[in-house]
Amino acid sequence: MQKTIRMLVLVALVFFSSLAIKAEEDEFVVGMECNYAPYNWQSQTETAYSVALDGSGYCDGYDVRIAQDIADSLNKKLVIKRIAWDGLQAALDSGEIDAIIAGMTANEDRENGIDFTTPYYDTDMVMIVRKDDELADATSINDFSYKNVVGQISTNYDTVIDQIPNVNHMTPRESYPEMVIALKSHEADGITAEVPVAESIVSANDDLTYVTFAEGQGFDIDNSVSIGLKEGSRGTEEFIAVQEALDNISQETRLEYMTWASENAPSETNEIDGSFIDKVITIAKEYYPIFLYGVYTTLILAIVGTLAGLLIGLLLGTLKAISIDPQDNLFKRVLKKILGLFVNFYVWVIRGTPMMVQAMFVYYGFLRPVLGWGVMSSGLLIISFNTGAYMAEIIRSGIQSIDKGQLEAARSLGMSYKSAMFHIILPQAIRNSFPSIGNEFIVNIKDSSMLNVIGVIELFFETKSVAGSVSLTTETYFIAALIYLFLTTLATWILNYTENKINPNNNLKKV
Numbered sequence: 001m002q003k004t005i006r007m008l009v010l011v012a013l014v015f016f017s018s019l020a021i022k023a024e025e026d027e028f029v030v031g032m033e034c035n036y037a038p039y040n041w042q043s044q045t046e047t048a049y050s051v052a053l054d055g056s057g058y059c060d061g062y063d064v065r066i067a068q069d070i071a072d073s074l075n076k077k078l079v080i081k082r083i084a085w086d087g088l089q090a091a092l093d094s095g096e097i098d099a100i101i102a103g104m105t106a107n108e109d110r111e112n113g114i115d116f117t118t119p120y121y122d123t124d125m126v127m128i129v130r131k132d133d134e135l136a137d138a139t140s141i142n143d144f145s146y147k148n149v150v151g152q153i154s155t156n157y158d159t160v161i162d163q164i165p166n167v168n169h170m171t172p173r174e175s176y177p178e179m180v181i182a183l184k185s186h187e188a189d190g191i192t193a194e195v196p197v198a199e200s201i202v203s204a205n206d207d208l209t210y211v212t213f214a215e216g217q218g219f220d221i222d223n224s225v226s227i228g229l230k231e232g233s234r235g236t237e238e239f240i241a242v243q244e245a246l247d248n249i250s251q252e253t254r255l256e257y258m259t260w261a262s263e264n265a266p267s268e269t270n271e272i273d274g275s276f277i278d279k280v281i282t283i284a285k286e287y288y289p290i291f292l293y294g295v296y297t298t299l300i301l302a303i304v305g306t307l308a309g310l311l312i313g314l315l316l317g318t319l320k321a322i323s324i325d326p327q328d329n330l331f332k333r334v335l336k337k338i339l340g341l342f343v344n345f346y347v348w349v350i351r352g353t354p355m356m357v358q359a360m361f362v363y364y365g366f367l368r369p370v371l372g373w374g375v376m377s378s379g380l381l382i383i384s385f386n387t388g389a390y391m392a393e394i395i396r397s398g399i400q401s402i403d404k405g406q407l408e409a410a411r412s413l414g415m416s417y418k419s420a421m422f423h424i425i426l427p428q429a430i431r432n433s434f435p436s437i438g439n440e441f442i443v444n445i446k447d448s449s450m451l452n453v454i455g456v457i458e459l460f461f462e463t464k465s466v467a468g469s470v471s472l473t474t475e476t477y478f479i480a481a482l483i484y485l486f487l488t489t490l491a492t493w494i495l496n497y498t499e500n501k502i503n504p505n506n507n508l509k510k511v
Contacts, residue, residue: 028076031097034059035468038261039103042465056293062261073245083455090364100228115234119224128191140217147189157192177467204471294462302444305383313391321399350389356450379456398429438495
C-alpha cells in the first residue's frame, strides 16, 4: 500500500511540475479553430504557406496566409494555436494569444470585448440546403419561412436567422460539421453560411448545394471579417502595427489568397468519394497521425487525471469518513468540523458544476493569466481535481463499508488511528471500491473532451478539426466513435482482469 501511494504521488508531481509558458517576444501568436475551410483547416500535408501545429499536422488556409503576412511585417515568427470557437475571446483576454484571425465578424456584441481592425475579407451570406429539396430553388429568405434553419453559435450566422419571417430558429451548433449532420438527417432545412465556407462544404457533399438570394431579398448583415486584438489595445503601438501590416495587403492579393485557399482546401484536393466505408477508410489513412495524437493526449489526461484524482480522493475521503469522538478535546472537535465542512464544500462545488465550466473559469481566470500555465498542464490539473471530488465519495463509501470492529481491534492492539487507517482500512476500502474507481477512468476517457474548450488537443478536438477540414462529418465522427469504443472496451477488460487479481474471491461474472 505504501509503495502504491508513493507511486501515485510521484506521478502527480511529474505531471504537475509545470513551467510557466509565456509567448516569446519575437512570436506573433494567433488563435483559430483550424477546421473552418477555406479560412483555416488542418492537414497532414505541408505546403509553402502552412504552419506546423503543436501536436500533429499543419494549419493552412486563407487566415494563415493573412496571419503570415502580418507576422512578416512585424518581424515575428507566426505561431498558430488551435482553440475552440467559444474559447477564442477568453484566450485573447488572458494573453494566451496575440490576435484572433479566424473569419470573425466585428459585430456589436464582440466589439464590447475585442478591438477589431478594418475588415480583411468581405463576402455574401447564402443558405446551404439539400440538393433534392425544393428549397434548392429559393431566391429569397422568405422562402425559408416556417422552415428549420440553424447557424453557428455566437456568430452573426445565428443571429441573422431571425430576419426570416416565422422561421423556426433552431438551437445553434458549435461547428459546421454538426450542422451538416442536422441538415442531412432532415432535422434542419437550411444552414446559414458565407460563400467560401458554403462552397467548401458543398464540394465535399454531393447531396448538398447552396442558394444565393436576389438583390434586396437576402440577409441584411455585415459579412466582413476582421482581426481581433485585445480590448484596450486600440491606439497602441501593437494595434497600429497590425493595422498597417493589414493595410499593406492589397485587395488583389487578398482575392488571390482566397482563390488559392478555395482551390486547395482538403475538400477540393482530397478525392474522397465512394461508399460510406470507402470514405471512412480514406479519412483514416490520410489523417491517422492526427487521430493518434488525439488518442495519446486523451489517454494521458485519463490516466493522470484518474491517478491524481485517486490521491485527492484518498485524502478527502478519509477526512470525510472521520467522525467526532466524544472523547475528543475542543481543538480536535473544531478541526474535524472545519475539515469536514471544507471537504463537503469541495465535493458540492465540483460535482455540482460541469467540468467545461470549471475549465473555462480556472484556466482563463487564474492558471493562465496569474501562473502562466499551458493548456496541457492546466487540463491535467482540472481533470484531476474534478475526478478527486468523485473519488472522495467513492473512498468514503469504501471506508464505511468496512466493519468498524476492525478499526477498534487495531486500536486495541496499540495501533494509532493513522496507522490503522493506512494499513488496515484503506487497502480494503480501495479493493472494495475498485469497480467504481475503474469506472471513473472510463468516464475520464470520454469526459476529457470537455477540455477542448481551453485548447487541449485531445481526440474529440482532433476529430472536429478533421471533420471541418474535409467537410465529411458523419464519416469522421464514425472513426472517432470506433476509437472511443476501442479505448473503453480495452480499459474495461484490463480493469476486470486487475480486479480479479486483487480480489480473487470475487465470484461475480464480469460483463
